[in-house]
Amino acid sequence: MWLDRYSAVCQECPNLVAVYESPDGRIALLLRHTLVPLPEEFASLRRTTRSAARAAADKLRAAGFRGGLMVLQWQPLGTAAAVMRDWPCRYEADAARRAQLTAVAERYAADERYLARQLQSRRPPTPRPLGTPPPFAASGELHGLQSWYDAMAPSWLSIEPLLRRALVLKTHRWVAEHILIPAADGRTPALEIRATVATLGETLVEMIPPDDRGVWSVWVGLVVGDLERAMRRPSADWNQAWARWLLLIAYSVPIPRERPSPVWPAKLTSLSALIR
Structure with a gap:
């Protein structure tokens, strides 16, 4: 159950736009950051959203919140749109930004539903x-x-x-x-x-x-x-x-590691030796 003291600590989080609560007591954090990052934005968005989410989560835990928690920027757009549409909003810091992000999620989710229907109904003109x-x-x-x-x-x-x-x-x-x-x-x-x-x-x-x-x-x-x-x-x-x-x-497949710079000049090696 959402308590007034949770709203009080949320006000200390400048990157937190809104908080939604599910019927079973989980909460979803809507941050100020984009829901649809460009490929070149992945690295910076990873750092900034993780930092903002950790700050908000730590304050809520310190205030006594013990339920489940999700970050909408980390969810599929269909999930984010459903949360913002169906879960009650318990805290709102920026109505205009919340409206922008909600519209983005709904638009992309609608596009995904349309594409899914098109794929389902698509039939080859000359079936084999x-x-x-x-x-x-x-x-x-x-x-x-x-x-x-x-x-x-x-x-x-x-x-x-x-x-x-x-x-x-x-x-x-x-x-x-x-x-x-x-x-x-x-x-x-x-x-x-x-x-x-x-x-x-x-x-x-x-x-x-x-x-x-x-x-x-x-x-x-x-x-x-x-x-x-x-x-x-x-x-x-x-x-x-x-x-x-x-x-x-x-x-x-594991995360790739940065290749260290060779100490000695690289030596030409056959591919068969590399994959042995």
């Missing part, structure tokens, strides 16, 4: 004969895959840093749109689906700020390489465990 759907496409298997993915949401949404989270979630969406949906539909041959994996790398690199590409392109290469290896399995073995594997690949 249906092939045999892979094992994961059975209704029970699809339900199990969706339930597993939903249960993993806290893990997906807690990925740090923010750039890695964005790249992992983009990979998930790409895998769904270019591998799982076409495979389940049964109209796209497995060979065609396998050939699309190479295009993922370019899609991910475009999201990375130019200054970070030298390091993060290594991560992208590992993700694409692992996906290509996973796609070599016969389509008859594309079961639910295989689909989970595809979605876990980007999540499991």
Whole structure:
């Protein structure tokens, strides 16, 4: 339950725009920062939102708040829009900024719903004969895959840093749109689906700020390489465990480290030696 002393400590947080409370007592912090950062803004936004959220959370904990807490800048836009629409606002510091951020979240969420409806209703103008759907496409298997993915949401949404989270979630969406949906539909041959994996790398690199590409392109290469290896399995073995594997690949690839400058001049080495 929201108490007056919580509002009092919120006033000490200049980057806090509003606080929403759910029926079960969780709260959501709406910070002053953008909900839709540009790729080049990821690094700075990660630092500033983490600092602002930690300051607000520490003050609320010190005031006695013990419930769950989320930061709307770290949530998918659909989730942020739903919170701002459905949860009561318990604290408001800047009505104008709150209205701006709410409008942005609602607009992007509406766009995502529209695209989802378009994808659902889209039909090929000249359908090809249906092939045999892979094992994961059975209704029970699809339900199990969706339930597993939903249960993993806290893990997906807690990925740090923010750039890695964005790249992992983009990979998930790409895998769904270019591998799982076409495979389940049964109209796209497995060979065609396998050939699309190479295009993922370019899609991910475009999201990375130019200054970070030298390091993060290594991560992208590992993700694409692992996906290509996973796609070599016969389509008859594309079961639910295989689909989970595809979605876990980007999540499991570690954060790249800065490459140290060599002490001695670099020596030309064959690729086979590097990957042994």
